[in-house]
Amino acid sequence: MSRWELLLAVQEHDTQADQLRHRSATLPVRAEITRVEEDLRVFDQRLAEVDARAGELARSQKRLEDEIASLNGRAEQAEKQLYSGSVTNPRELQALQDDVASIRRRISHLEDEQLEIMELADPVEADRDELLAARAERVAELDRLRSELSAAEAEIEEELAQVARSRAEAAAAVPDDLWPEYDRLRRTRGGVAIARLVGSTCQGCHLTLSAVELDRIRKLPLDEPVHCEECGRLLVRD
Numbered sequence: 001m002s003r004w005e006l007l008l009a010v011q012e013h014d015t016q017a018d019q020l021r022h023r024s025a026t027l028p029v030r031a032e033i034t035r036v037e038e039d040l041r042v043f044d045q046r047l048a049e050v051d052a053r054a055g056e057l058a059r060s061q062k063r064l065e066d067e068i069a070s071l072n073g074r075a076e077q078a079e080k081q082l083y084s085g086s087v088t089n090p091r092e093l094q095a096l097q098d099d100v101a102s103i104r105r106r107i108s109h110l111e112d113e114q115l116e117i118m119e120l121a122d123p124v125e126a127d128r129d130e131l132l133a134a135r136a137e138r139v140a141e142l143d144r145l146r147s148e149l150s151a152a153e154a155e156i157e158e159e160l161a162q163v164a165r166s167r168a169e170a171a172a173a174v175p176d177d178l179w180p181e182y183d184r185l186r187r188t189r190g191g192v193a194i195a196r197l198v199g200s201t202c203q204g205c206h207l208t209l210s211a212v213e214l215d216r217i218r219k220l221p222l223d224e225p226v227h228c229e230e231c232g233r234l235l236v237r238d
C-alpha cells in the first residue's frame with residue numbers, strides 16, 4: 001500500500017468525523033429548541049406586562065381600602081361625639097350630622113370605585129392564568145426537546161468515539177513527514193486534504209486533469225507527492 005493510501009484512510013475517518021459533527025450542529029431539534037425559547041421570552045414579556053397591570057390595580061385597591069378605613073374612623077368618632085350628649089348647641093349638632101353624612105357619602109363613592117377596580121382586575125387575572133398555562137406547556141415541550149437533543153448528541157458522540165479509535169489506528173501507519181501538509185490542506189481545503197484520482201478526475205474537486213498533466217503524473221514514482229492542478233489537494237494514484 002502506498003503512503004498516500006495510508007493517508008487517504010485517515011482522511012476518510014476525518015471526513016466521517018466532520019460529517020458527524022455537522023450532523024450534530026444541524027440537528028433539526030436545535031432549531032425547534034430555539035423557536036420554543038423565543039416563545040418563552042415572548043410569554044415572559046407578556047406576563048411581566050400583565051403583572052405590572054395587576055400590581056397597579058392592587059395598589060389602587062390598597063389606596064382605596066386605606067382611605068375608606070381612615071374615613072370610617074373619622075365617621076365613628078364624629079358619631080360618638082354626636083351621641084355622647086357632650087354637644088348641645090343645635091348648630092354644632094347639625095354641623096356634626098352634616099359631617100357624618102358627608103363622610104358616609106364619600107365612603108360609598110370610594111366603595112363604588114373599589115368595585116370598578118375589581119371588575120378591571122378580573123380579566124387581567126384571567127389573562128395571567130391563561131399565559132401561565134400556555135407557558136407551562138412550552139416549558140414541558142422544551143424539556144422534551146432538550147432530552148431529545150441530549151439523546152441524539154450522545155448517539156453522535158458514540159459514533160465519533162468509534163471513528164476516533166479507527167482514525168488513531170490508521171494514523172499510526174502514516175509516516176510522520178506527511179502530517180504537516182495534510183494538516184495544512186485540511187485547514188485550507190474545506191477539510192479534504194487528499195483525494196483519489198479516478199481515471200482523469202480528482203475526487204476532491206471532481207474536475208478533470210489535463211492530458212499533459214496526467215501523462216506527467218504517470219511517469220512519477222508512486223511515493224512522489226502529486227497535487228491536483230485544479231484544487232491543490234494531494235492525489236492518490238492507483
Ligand SMILES: [Zn+2]
Nearest residue numbers: 202205228231
Ligand atoms: Zn482536485
